[in-house]
Amino acid sequence: MRLVFHIFALVVGLIGAASANSDYLLLQSTTSTQNSGLYDYLLPKFTEDTGIEVRVVAVGTGQAIRNAVQGDADVLLVHAKAQEEEFVAQGYGIERFDLMYNDFVFIGSESDPAGLQGASDLEDALQRLRDSQIRFVSRGDDSGTHTKELLLWDGRLPARPYYIETGSGMGATLRTTLEMQGYTLSDRATWLAYGNKRDGKIVFEDNAQLYNQYGIIAVNPKIHPHVKTDAAKTLIEWLLSERGQTLIASFQKNGTQLFFPNARR
Template identity: 55%
Template sequence: MFRAAIKSAMILFGLFAGPAAAEEPFIVVQSTTSTQNSGLLDFILPGFEAESGIDVRVVAVGTGQAIRNAINGDGDVLLVHAKPAEKQFVADGWGVERRDVMYNDFVLVGPKSDPAKIKGGDDAVAALAAIAQAKAPFASRADDSGTHKAEKALWSLSGTDPTLSSGEWYRETGSGMGATLNLAAGMDAYALTDRATWLSFGNKGNLEILVEGDPRLFNQYGVILVNPEKHPRVRAAAGKRFIDWLTGPDGQEAIAAYKLNGEQLFFPNAQQ
């Protein structure tokens, strides 16, 4: 967390300082809260920085906001987890190329009392339908993040529009995964979360994983270089070097090596 705070301060300095600071070898990576909060980036980035001499400054926000930031030219590399939106980003000319990096999965968590009776299931869509039928509390990020996009797709498959019950059993936080899980823990609510953030989350309270293993809970991450033709200030050479490292043997091995309490959080799957 201390490293992340220092990085954030350096980002602000790097973006607004004068020409001398702009010549320092660094890149800005627009990424998601899950890669930062899980501890993955703190684990893998020192290896790249030591090998390349390039400092990596991370802006960790929801995927939707990360994409908007990249469109605005506020970054050199995009590392997020919403494949349709990533493909659209490239198709619209904002990114040069999209490459798979790694994956994990989403899980449905909820209170041990499980009022919707979904525990042990592997059908996330049926589970959401049961939650809606029971009008059991559900905490949503509602922030256009990759997790929120996945949640909305699952609700759509269930034939339910939970936003019609916003403020009732469906609670929209407009916040990150940690804050949303804190709310869920405080009110014994269900929530959709990526597994890495869940494993890293300390305030689980009465919450536990209730539904997992549905193929529709697959969570793919991709990396894209921001198009320097759209934003000439993009550090294209340094950004490409980072992408090549992340999707190459060294980066992929570093991702696979990151574990929490002996459990691997991300699984590399870049095409070599």
């Protein structure tokens, strides 16, 4: 593995030298990874290793995929596996790779009026939310988090007006939730990185159904010939390499690891 990595590092160095003066690489990704601070930590190291600058467009997963379909991306890094696989199946992406994972958590107030902390399992937690007549705040923005939330509800949403859609990113949705003393679903990384927690806390977690896988895909130059395929592949190989995976594992907030690398090639 070490020899392979050294060979890869040499190849990256050669590509990086050729790319140092080229245009930037465009990464369409999610607000969760951006808000966590992961890119501020990782991408300068990638640029240092390769000479390739990466610029991130952070939106919901659904919008990131739509942007990539339109050719407004060289690389896509999101967390809605079924949609990612469809993106590749339709020819817009070359190949999808697992990159890392974390999990989703339910956020509520310290008083936890719906009693989620006492829930025996996920279905019990969801039923308590339906029965509580306490506001549940959804992102409602076609993001990976919103997609996951709808999958968990399985069509049995809380009655309106207790189900509220912000149409916003995770940070704004958390703020609205805390102001309303309600509940929401968040990826763990964004919650840990969120600055103004007030009396909010994690009230339900550690359930296998809350698993949150991230994937990475290079946009297909056969569909969009303008994309920077060599640089995109270099970024993907770097993130999947021993160095990239080690850096992902070492990224923390307040002593807590936010993402867990699980690249398989």
